[in-house]
Amino acid sequence: MKAKNKHDHRPTAASLTHFRSLLSNHMAKKGLRSTDQRKLIVETFFKSANHVSIEELLADVRAEDPKVGYATVYRTLKLLTECGVAFERRFGDGLTRYELADEESHHDHLICVECQSIIEFEEPRIERIQEEVADQHGFRLLSHKHEMYGVCASCQAKLNRASGTR
Amino acid sequence: MKAKNKHDHRPTAASLTHFRSLLSNHMAKKGLRSTDQRKLIVETFFKSANHVSIEELLADVRAEDPKVGYATVYRTLKLLTECGVAFERRFGDGLTRYELADEESHHDHLICVECQSIIEFEEPRIERIQEEVADQHGFRLLSHKHEMYGVCASCQAKLNRASGTR
DNA sequence: TTATATGCAAATTGTTTGCAAGTAT
């Protein structure tokens, strides 16, 4: 049986089916059309690593069809965001990154301020407290963003070594 | 006795003293100079509402000295961020906002996606779990950002009313 | 005196938009 550990981001076939239908629903409702570029961008996004930037995604798309433009990627990602298939994330660098809105894996991020590496974690206890807080304030909670910034183990070691050299 | 409730952001005299010394330390270490503009910008920032944008801050600064330029405000806020006096925050709109790095009030944000209003909350239980998570991954935790997006009570009411009219 | 700071304007970066030509329905 195929193992799927919690750091594996490849979406299941079932969730892709779900996302595809979310998208085509939304498109039908709005009278939007299914074009080769859109299909290519969406499928490329589904295959992408987590937290793709527009640039990275465009590069992958152009590997398949070199004449796709920036604007189309922006427009398509905005579309995916609107219909709940993708989430926009803005970390420290000035780039917008996108991830699959996989409801199952409500993970959050631990970001190293030295090497910029991103570790994901899940904490059901925090999720529960969040709901509580939202309730207390009368909010209907839609989504959240929880980022912790720090120095990862290997950068701590590196920094210690560097200061020891002095 | 003066009450200071948890939604009052005016910093105490003591914490301002602390921030001023953080800043002058940093400046001494880097050989930076204390100019009228820097002093004015820093003091204006200390008096500002929480989550000021560069624009708002500049407007207040120019009330005092109309010929201060954008670039100086950007440069000074970057300086404050580097020496740990201010935090940069990026919410949904494309603006960077700044807040005093007040360690005591480790508040987080609940943001209404309809009216953009921001409610702050504190949750010691979440803080504790965060430390735990960071430890598990060998991270030395420096700061965090925890934002919850939803619909506030009054916007929910408004939306219900609107859909009732149909 | 001399290295840092300032204000301005120009440059950069990420993202959005207008439009003529192309294409799905």
Place this chain on the structure above:
DNA sequence: ATACTTGCAAACAATTTGCATATAA
């Protein structure tokens, strides 16, 4: 046929940078 889409380039908005001038040390 008739909208919707695309790619391009131009437009934008936020932020950064280069440079001549001003100023703190």
